[in-house]
Amino acid sequence: xxxxxxxxxxxxxxxxxxxxxxxxxxxxxxxxxxxxxxxxxxxxxxxxxxxxxxxxxxxxxxxxxxxxxxxxxxxxxxxxxxxxxxxxxxxxxxxxxxxxxxxxxxxx
Amino acid sequence: xxxxxxxxxxxxxxxxxxxxxxxxxxxxxxxxxxxxxxxxxxxxxxxxxxxxxxxxxxxxxxxxxxxxxxxxxxxxxxxxxxxxxxxxxxxxxxxxxxxxxxxxxxxxxxxxxxxxxxxxxx
Numbered sequence: 001x002x003x004x005x006x007x008x009x010x011x012x013x014x015x016x017x018x019x020x021x022x023x024x025x026x027x028x029x030x031x032x033x034x035x036x037x038x039x040x041x042x043x044x045x046x047x048x049x050x051x052x053x054x055x056x057x058x059x060x061x062x063x064x065x066x067x068x069x070x071x072x073x074x075x076x077x078x079x080x081x082x083x084x085x086x087x088x089x090x091x092x093x094x095x096x097x098x099x100x101x102x103x104x105x106x107x108x
Numbered sequence: 109x110x111x112x113x114x115x116x117x118x119x120x121x122x123x124x125x126x127x128x129x130x131x132x133x134x135x136x137x138x139x140x141x142x143x144x145x146x147x148x149x150x151x152x153x154x155x156x157x158x159x160x161x162x163x164x165x166x167x168x169x170x171x172x173x174x175x176x177x178x179x180x181x182x183x184x185x186x187x188x189x190x191x192x193x194x195x196x197x198x199x200x201x202x203x204x205x206x207x208x209x210x211x212x213x214x215x216x217x218x219x220x221x222x223x224x225x226x227x228x229x230x
Contacts, residue, residue: 034216036153043203043220044153055218087153091215095167097143097155 002026002090004100012106019075021103023088028068032092035064035073038102039084047086048073075105083107110134110219112204117224124194128224130187130204135219138162138182141207143217144189146200156202157189161211172198194228201225 003026013019023033031051036044046055048064051071061076075082088100116128128144144156157178158167166178177190187204201223208214 036217043222044217045220046208046216046218049208049214049216089153089216094215095155095158096169097158097215099153099155101152 001096002029002093002098004088004090004098006086006088006100006103008103009101010104010106012108013078014108015080016077019078019082019105021073021075021086021105023066023071023073023100025069025071025090025092027093029090029092031067032090033064033066033071034089034091035062036087036089037082037084038087039081042084044087078105078107080107110206112206112219112221114202114204114221114224117202117226119227119229120194121230122195122228124228125190125192126194126226128189128191128202128204128226130221132185132187132204132206135206136210137185139210141209141213142178142180142187143205143207144178144187145203145205145217145220146198147203147223148200151200154200158207158213158215159187160213191226194226196228199226199228 005024007022035048038044052064063074085102111133113131159178175193179188203223204221205217206219208216208218
């Protein structure tokens with residue numbers, strides 16, 4: 001089973017600042033990685049798939065990069081509605097499909 | 109607009125059985141693989157099961173294999189999860205989730221329902 005480790009556990013930034021979230025895989029997943037946002041009390045929402053492809057309707061301030069074992073989600077200019085927990089997920093070697101433990105994004 | 113509406117979540121005793129349902133609309137249901145993903149209260153996400161568009165192929169997480177059965181009825185645009193031998197660790201919100209790709213399994217999740225809560229407790 002591929003284990004995904006996300007860091008930091010919590011990220012606190014000011015509005016307008018850049019936020020960088022990390023996801024590391026226990027073995028190579030090539031570019032088969034997605035990112036999801038989950039706001040409080042809501043279901044998750046797909047942001048990025050195949051490491052860098054934005055999903056339908058996702059603002060351009062969200063971008064993904066990486067390959068192999070190290071991946072990054074960048075939010076170029078943080079907005080109040082970006083508060084929530086962000087999860088990465090791999091589909092390289094499954095079953096099982098696995099998620100990271102999440103990074104909580106807060107606004108200062 | 110894609111809509112996925114889960115139902116069937118209850119409080120149930122350990123060892124009990126339960127069937128969750130998901131009503132899908134706003135897309136061609138029988139074109140897409142479908143998943144169940146769960147989330148314990150205050151916890152992270154755990155993939156549970158996947159069914160192909162035609163229902164012929166299914167996959168399960170080891171934690172539920174042999175106890176849970178995923179199925180679908182394409183004539184009713186509905187997805188199901190039969191849950192047997194329930195354990196306290198099965199307590200979670202269960203989300204019905206649409207796969208990204210038509211026909212082929214893309215194994216990314218592009219639309220989620222709001223979830224139904226299953227609580228396993230004596």
